Amino acid sequence: MKPDPMDTLSCFSLTTNDHVAHLVLNKPERMNTMHPTFWRELDQVLRHLNNEGQARALVISSTGKHFSAGMALETFSSAITMDDNSPEGRAAVFDVLTNLQSTFTLLESLRMPVIAAIQGGCIGGAVDMVTACCIRYASREAFFCIQEINIGMVADVGTLQRLPKLLPMGLVKELAYTGRRLSAEKALAHGLVTEIFDTPEALVAGALACAKEMASKPPVAIWGSKQALNYARDHSVEDSLRQMGWLQGAIWSNTHVREAITAAQAKRAAVFPSLHPLQDFKSLG
Numbered sequence: 102m103k104p105d106p107m108d109t110l111s112c113f114s115l116t117t118n119d120h121v122a123h124l125v126l127n128k129p130e131r132m133n134t135m136h137p138t139f140w141r142e143l144d145q146v147l148r149h150l151n152n153e154g155q156a157r158a159l160v161i162s163s164t165g166k167h168f169s170a171g172m173a174l175e176t177f178s179s180a181i182t183m184d185d186n187s188p189e190g191r192a193a194v195f196d197v198l199t200n201l202q203s204t205f206t207l208l209e210s211l212r213m214p215v216i217a218a219i220q221g222g223c224i225g226g227a228v229d230m231v232t233a234c235c236i237r238y239a240s241r242e243a244f245f246c247i248q249e250i251n252i253g254m255v256a257d258v259g260t261l262q263r264l265p266k267l268l269p270m271g272l273v274k275e276l277a278y279t280g281r282r283l284s285a286e287k288a289l290a291h292g293l294v295t296e297i298f299d300t301p302e303a304l305v306a307g308a309l310a311c312a313k314e315m316a317s318k319p320p321v322a323i324w325g326s327k328q329a330l331n332y333a334r335d336h337s338v339e340d341s342l343r344q345m346g347w348l349q350g351a352i353w354s355n356t357h358v359r360e361a362i363t364a365a366q367a368k369r370a371a372v373f374p375s376l377h378p379l380q381d382f383k384s385l386g
Contacts, residue, residue: 122156129165158312171225232263251280
């Protein structure tokens with residue numbers, strides 16, 4: 102029997118209770134920086150959760166002083182060679198970045214909501230990561246920093262594409278051009294985070310409580326809501342309303358509506374089926 106790759110994670114720990122998955126960055130001694138193993142394991146975990154269909158919400162939290170200090174700088178001097186000496190080398194940068202971007206895009210495309218619970222610094226690549234999540238909670242001492250400009254480069258794994266959907270453009274430009282820190286309080290005021298907690302422990306408890314509430318709803322309706330919201334973010338109202346009609350027609354369930362109403366009237370927890378597991382077509386046969 103092949104070992105379960107989820108049992109051999111080195112950069113994360115993963116637990117699932119009551120249909121809520123909790124993924125924890127667990128390299129505080131390295132400030133949870135993003136080296137090749139981090140990217141590989143994160144990609145594996147997200148695909149596993151998405152394909153399995155049992156988790157109905159995902160919380161991502163961290164350990165130590167900082168949520169994550171972003172990309173491990175030694176990656177660029179060892180694991181990844183950014184060749185700027187030829188057009189062929191510069192063209193290859195596109196493919197490297199596309200590969201990294203696709204992992205964080207999985208957070209957007211997962212069939213479940215994703216809550217980021219951010220303590221301490223959320224720096225560089227970590228901003229790329231949390232902007233791809235559905236909801237961001239923060240501890241009071243948390244801050245956000247587009248660090249890339251401070252080390253002579255452009256943020257390139259999603260921050261500059263997703264953050265303008267979450268913050269006023271003028272503020273995004275100020276942060277991107279200066280590398281200044283955005284405090285949790287200011288992030289709350291501008292809507293980047295939806296709640297601040299006094300301690301990291303309270304932060305994680307609050308995120309898990311919200312995820313548990315989400316997991317109590319019909320998973321297919323949550324899936325549909327996420328599809329509709331992501332589509333509406335990037336399309337016109339007219340196009341989004343048309344998409345909503347197709348979407349609702351595809352997933353409408355009288356059974357789910359009756360169960361939700363009956364359970365509420367009886368003051369009991371509603372019972373809904375999980376999403377079907379997915380199979381990788383390429384692995385069949």
